[in-house]
């Protein structure tokens with residue numbers, strides 16, 4: 249019998265540690281490389297890897313029970329929506345509990361991944377190149393800032409300070425300033441709330457409205473209401489819509505633009521606090537920016553405000569700096585086409601973990617994706633042929649285009665519960681596909697797809 253494939257896991261954030269745990273449990277040999285001196289990735293405020301997007305006031309917006317890994321609950325004494333350091337401590341505890349720490353090589357980045365027949369050559373920041381039969385990419389997708397494209401007129405010549413939310417780390421950056429926050433996602437509303445307490449004036453500039461969801465509905469974390477993979481989307485979303493209508497009401501009541509889409513057709517913006525600060529007049533809603541002058545910002549409705557700082561909360565690019573240009577370039581579309589959002593349809597042994605933007609938490613998803621990958625590596629899960637994979641990808645893209653607002657932030661969007669159900673079913677389908685194949689070979693990684 250051939251030796252099990254050797255796997256390289258890139259990153260020890262929440263997705264990488266989920267993969268490491270599953271591989272360790274299954275006895276699949278692997279190395280996990282992490283740029284930083286600790287695990288936790290994006291959830292480590294001030295992470296020495298220099299790419300964490302966390303800020304001092306960050307609290308997770310999926311509830312404790314819904315974000316936890318399936319076999320390692322978050323401590324009951326934590327709040328429903330823990331702070332970044334509590335989330336990071338949970339990942340530390342997970343790594344210790346499952347004995348992962350010794351299996352991770354810290355302060356070591358993956359600099360280059362070169363596919364070759366039967367595997368990959370992986371070059372590390374130490375200069376060493378190692379060979380692997382499989383690579384699990386878990387490098388995250390909220391670390392490479394997307395600035396407004398194109399830049400707003402006047403952005404190059406204005407005297408106003410401009411930063412991306414990625415470089416926002418603490419309230420001192422806002423102190424005493426007149427701040428214009430651009431965007432209507434979760435970074436924007438969190439930073440606008442911080443600015444409303446620490447700045448001299450706060451303007452929230454949105455090119456599109458959002459249905460802002462409070463963290464609690466009827467006394468329960470909103471995501472625990474109808475949040476189950478057993479409940480189909482056609483029941484969940486109308487119910488959630490109704491609850492939202494009866495709790496927050498119309499967004500225009502807070503001075504925000506009316507959303508141009510239905511609830512759940514965009515990545516959710518979750519914040520009870522922003523609604524409160526809008527209601528108190530501590531944040532002034534504004535439409536999109538039309539241009540920046542020397543010291544003022546002009547909006548598309550012709551209004552103008554004096555400003556000291558613009559914070560662009562305009563999202564992130566999907567980036568894989570370790571692949572050659574052109575190999576798998578999300579490019580201007582910010583899109584990566586993967587079978588079941590995990591498997592590269594043309595490069596055997598190349599897997600992506602956590603490369604989804606769920607309406608929900610990523611950790612249980614990363615765990616389930618890792619189970620699928622481990623099954624594939626061990627031969628108990630088989631992929632369809634290449635045409636079958638391409639057909640699934642095309643169908644998924646059509647569904648995303650139909651379901652979500654056209655935006656670069658929605659290219660890897662999934663519904664948490666529906667996708668979790670799909671992964672469970674796909675595991676069964678893959679096992680059925682593997683049954684005849686398994687008679688001839690148990691080894692799949694490194695084999696060319698049919």
Ligand SMILES: NC(=O)C1=CN([C@@H]2O[C@H](COP(=O)(O)OP(=O)(O)OC[C@H]3O[C@@H](n4cnc5c(N)ncnc54)[C@H](OP(=O)(O)O)[C@@H]3O)[C@@H](O)[C@H]2O)C=CC1
Nearest residue numbers: 307308309396397431432433434435456561562563655657
């Ligand atoms: N507390 C938490 O748990 C937090 C979680 N997050 C998560 O991190 C991820 C990234 O969030 P975030 O940083 O908010 O980014 P998002 O991609 O979610 O949102 C970007 C926002 O910027 C707008 N935008 C993009 N380009 C422009 C432009 N050129 N001009 C004007 N507006 C523009 C988008 O509008 P449009 O919709 O029109 O494209 C959208 O409103 C998400 O998954 C989010 O949920 C972030 C912060 C806190």
